Amino acid sequence: MDLGIKEKRALVLGASRGLGKAIAQALAAEGAVVFAAARSVDKISSYADAADTLHAVELDLGQIDQVDRVVDGLIKDGGVDIIVNNGGGPPPGAAQTAERAAWLQHFEAMAANLFHLNARLLPMMKERGWGRIISITSSGVEQPIPNLALSNGIRSAVVGWSKTLANEVAGDGITVNVVMPGRIHTQRVDELDAAAAKRTGADVAEVAAKSRRTIPAGRYGKPEEFADVVTFLASARAGYVTGSKIRIDGGSIKSI
Numbered sequence: 001m002d003l004g005i006k007e008k009r010a011l012v013l014g015a016s017r018g019l020g021k022a023i024a025q026a027l028a029a030e031g032a033v034v035f036a037a038a039r040s041v042d043k044i045s046s047y048a049d050a051a052d053t054l055h056a057v058e059l060d061l062g063q064i065d066q067v068d069r070v071v072d073g074l075i076k077d078g079g080v081d082i083i084v085n086n087g088g089g090p091p092p093g094a095a096q097t098a099e100r101a102a103w104l105q106h107f108e109a110m111a112a113n114l115f116h117l118n119a120r121l122l123p124m125m126k127e128r129g130w131g132r133i134i135s136i137t138s139s140g141v142e143q144p145i146p147n148l149a150l151s152n153g154i155r156s157a158v159v160g161w162s163k164t165l166a167n168e169v170a171g172d173g174i175t176v177n178v179v180m181p182g183r184i185h186t187q188r189v190d191e192l193d194a195a196a197a198k199r200t201g202a203d204v205a206e207v208a209a210k211s212r213r214t215i216p217a218g219r220y221g222k223p224e225e226f227a228d229v230v231t232f233l234a235s236a237r238a239g240y241v242t243g244s245k246i247r248i249d250g251g252s253i254k255s256i
């Protein structure tokens with residue numbers, strides 16, 4: 001199936017590892033010109049150098065001056081057709097003890113600065129009458145994950161923004177969707193399993209096995225499986241899918 005995105009220009013955020021990296025590589029494999037951004041630009045360069053359609057961009061989403069500088073460069077260069085909103089997860093913690101300063105700090109990096117970046121890149125998509133905006137959130141926006149108050153709360157704001165924007169720009173040929181990873185096997189998931197093992201004194205393999213047993217599919221997802229769904233949503237073929245939340249979780253969320 002030709003996905004119709006050859007030479008489309010894609011900005012993938014949080015692309016130095018994990019889900020963002022897999023998405024950047026999948027889009028590049030479909031012939032898109034990909035700008036892969038994160039703070040560790042060296043890590044991006046280490047895989048981007050292999051493909052001449054992949055470009056490494058240094059960006060800390062917590063720094064609005066850096067966001068504006070990157071956007072200025074992209075606009076000067078012709079804008080982008082596809083944006084994948086992604087970045088780091090906030091620290092764990094309960095809702096009743098989360099501090100105001102933490103809410104503000106993480107809201108800025110995970111929501112406000114992303115909204116600003118998208119708003120600045122949208123006019124060129126509208127001019128071309130074509131665009132794809134996909135935001136990576138978490139299954140926690142449908143089924144809040146205990147002790148992840150910042151993540152559950154801030155990512156829900158991304159969902160609200162995404163649906164509002166989807167309605168505003170559907171007539172301009174721009175789709176706006178949210179994807180919700182359950183447990184996809186990235187380095188971050190290994191780090192979380194290792195932290196849980198340390199906290200409980202259990203063996204890390206047993207922690208991971210227990211976690212897998214909670215997933216109907218009986219396994220963690222592969223980053224490539226996640227990236228394939230995002231790549232389809234970014235494609236010309238998915239032009240009538242907008243304002244949606246898509247689960248990529250092996251059946252983890254218990255409701256339909």
Ligand SMILES: NC(=O)c1ccc[n+]([C@@H]2O[C@H](COP(=O)([O-])OP(=O)(O)OC[C@H]3O[C@@H](n4cnc5c(N)ncnc54)[C@H](OP(=O)(O)O)[C@@H]3O)[C@@H](O)[C@H]2O)c1
Pocket residue numbers: 013014015016017018019020037038039040041059060061062086087088089090109136137138139181182183184185186187188189
């Ligand atoms: N994997 C899962 O199963 C799962 C499940 C639910 C939700 N999620 C969420 O989905 C997102 C991606 O997951 P992942 O497993 O790929 O996470 P990851 O391995 O931790 O990757 C996060 C990416 O975001 C970048 N990043 C972090 N802080 C940033 C900042 N301030 N500015 C710019 N880039 C930043 C990181 O690169 P630098 O450090 O180089 O900047 C990295 O490339 C995360 O938010 C995660 O919490 C993942």
